[in-house]
Amino acid sequence: MIVFYNPQFSPATPILPEEEARHGIKVLRMNTGDTLHVTDGKGNMYEAEIASTDIKKCRVAIRHIHPEFGKKPYSIHLAIAPTKNADRTEWLVEKCVELGIDEISFIACERSERRVFKTDRLEKIAVAAMKQSIKAYLPHIHEVIPFRQFIEKPLDGQKFVAHLEEGRRELLQKAAIRQHSYCLLVGPEGDFSPAEIALALEKGYVPVSLGESRLRTETAGMAGCHILNLINNS
Amino acid sequence: MIVFYNPQFSPATPILPEEEARHGIKVLRMNTGDTLHVTDGKGNMYEAEIASTDIKKCRVAIRHIHPEFGKKPYSIHLAIAPTKNADRTEWLVEKCVELGIDEISFIACERSERRVFKTDRLEKIAVAAMKQSIKAYLPHIHEVIPFRQFIEKPLDGQKFVAHLEEGRRELLQKAAIRQHSYCLLVGPEGDFSPAEIALALEKGYVPVSLGESRLRTETAGMAGCHILNLINNS
Numbered sequence: 221m222i223v224f225y226n227p228q229f230s231p232a233t234p235i236l237p238e239e240e241a242r243h244g245i246k247v248l249r250m251n252t253g254d255t256l257h258v259t260d261g262k263g264n265m266y267e268a269e270i271a272s273t274d275i276k277k278c279r280v281a282i283r284h285i286h287p288e289f290g291k292k293p294y295s296i297h298l299a300i301a302p303t304k305n306a307d308r309t310e311w312l313v314e315k316c317v318e319l320g321i322d323e324i325s326f327i328a329c330e331r332s333e334r335r336v337f338k339t340d341r342l343e344k345i346a347v348a349a350m351k352q353s354i355k356a357y358l359p360h361i362h363e364v365i366p367f368r369q370f371i372e373k374p375l376d377g378q379k380f381v382a383h384l385e386e387g388r389r390e391l392l393q394k395a396a397i398r399q400h401s402y403c404l405l406v407g408p409e410g411d412f413s414p415a416e417i418a419l420a421l422e423k424g425y426v427p428v429s430l431g432e433s434r435l436r437t438e439t440a441g442m443a444g445c446h447i448l449n450l451i452n453n454s
Numbered sequence: 455m456i457v458f459y460n461p462q463f464s465p466a467t468p469i470l471p472e473e474e475a476r477h478g479i480k481v482l483r484m485n486t487g488d489t490l491h492v493t494d495g496k497g498n499m500y501e502a503e504i505a506s507t508d509i510k511k512c513r514v515a516i517r518h519i520h521p522e523f524g525k526k527p528y529s530i531h532l533a534i535a536p537t538k539n540a541d542r543t544e545w546l547v548e549k550c551v552e553l554g555i556d557e558i559s560f561i562a563c564e565r566s567e568r569r570v571f572k573t574d575r576l577e578k579i580a581v582a583a584m585k586q587s588i589k590a591y592l593p594h595i596h597e598v599i600p601f602r603q604f605i606e607k608p609l610d611g612q613k614f615v616a617h618l619e620e621g622r623r624e625l626l627q628k629a630a631i632r633q634h635s636y637c638l639l640v641g642p643e644g645d646f647s648p649a650e651i652a653l654a655l656e657k658g659y660v661p662v663s664l665g666e667s668r669l670r671t672e673t674a675g676m677a678g679c680h681i682l683n684l685i686n687n688s
Contacts (some may be wrong), residue, residue: 290666296625311545318673319665393688431553431687432524434587439552446680453665454627 222248222256223351227358229260233281234268241278244270256280261350261358265289289356293375293399294452297323300441301372301408302337311440312340316445317349317359326364330408337364367416371423377401381425382440384411389429392447399452404428405446409437456482457585458492461592463494468514471501475512478504490514495584495592499523499557523590527633528686529611531557533604534675535642536571546672547576550679551583560598565644571598575680603648605657611635615659616674618645623663633686638662638678642670 223241244250250270258266264287268280298321302309328335339361350358377400380392396402405420430443458474478484484504492500498521502514531553536543562569573595584592588610611634614626630636664677
């Protein structure tokens with residue numbers, strides 16, 4: 221099953237963007253009448269067939285619409301410090317989209333070595349991972365903002381902060397309640413500072429552990445996302 | 455906490471290999487009397503201090519030995535088809551070592567696009583991940599062998615095959631019993647062939663699902679490894 225992406229796709233404009241059309245017609249050698257799936261990244265998955273093989277204006281005929289395709293009764297928002305090495309953050313985005321995630325925010329922390337991160341490449345990675353894992357919701361990816369700005373945001377649902385400092389921390393898989401909205405904070409390579417942790421607790425974030433292993437930032441973000449998906453699929 | 459690695463380290467030969475010594479003395483600017491940890495990758499974690507700063511023969515004084523450091527009452531063996539793109543397999547090894555794994559076997563399957571894989575780079579990645587995540591057991595990494603050869607191996611414990619074909623499959627987190635030895639088979643990009651799945655079932659492998667998402671090979675391997683660690687840490 222091959223999924224194409226067009227954020228402007230609708231029954232009124234059933235067109236593939238040029239890049240997607242080129243991939244379908246030239247690379248995959250699709251022809252008029254061939255079946256494909258198209259998503260708008262907003263929850264709609266269209267079953268369709270190729271109606272014209274004009275790459276500049278590739279029309280498809282919609283056979284069936286699946287609204288809210290794969291919609292889940294929970295949502296995951298990861299707020300994480302971008303890693304010093306950009307590849308690791310790109311990898312994180314790909315893996316979280318595969319496992320299932322709704323929103324990714326990037327936060328610049330006291331101990332962050334990286335405070336800027338171009339998110340346009342991440343957007344492309346997220347689109348590719350969404351298509352590859354047959355999903356119809358493109359996660360929202362936000363630009364880096366300071367930790368102290370992020371923490372002031374009013375958020376619904378359960379809020380968690382994963383840190384390595386001393387103190388009582390419950391395992392995330394025990395602390396999370398099924399079918400909720402979750403926001404999980406993960407710090408930079410050198411962890412959150414004690415002041416940041418204190419501020420997070422003050423704002424209602426519950427301190428959690430992701431397990432016994434010391435994990436890299438991007439592994440911790442991915443593990444947290446996986447745990448929240450798993451407790452909802454057990 | 456910084457961990458150094460020397461597979462030949464022992465109370466009789468408390469020496470750092472030249473590369474490790476250079477990292478400690480030149481890069482981290484460690485000096486006589488500074489504290490460090492050394493593991494032999496066989497379960498021993500040594501607390502020690504630098505006794506000489508000669509890079510060619512860097513001696514340390516052992517203060518304390520922790521045998522069976524971080525030993526777990528379960529073991530995870532992942533047998534997986536190497537990915538077409540070598541980076542993805544390297545990434546898999548790093549993440550599995552961080553999360554906790556004992557043995558990784560590579561299998562060439564009917565639909566494998568890659569049938570050879572040099573494991574020496576993987577060995578280095580595993581060592582770095584072991585040190586970084588403060589572990590004292592270096593996982594065993596085996597060269598690629600044909601699936602049909604692997605499946606004949608007598609293995610103790612629970613045996614699972616994760617595949618995407620139709621048929622009854624239990625979630626891995628439900629099927630796995632805590633504190634066991636596990637072996638999990640994960641197929642190539644195009645999945646195991648029906649004949650391979652039939653053979654695995656015949657050999658006592660239990661079919662399992664890793665969840666609702668369609669995952670790439672390396673993500674599936676990592677997810678399986680994470681699930682088996684999680685059910686043992688709940």
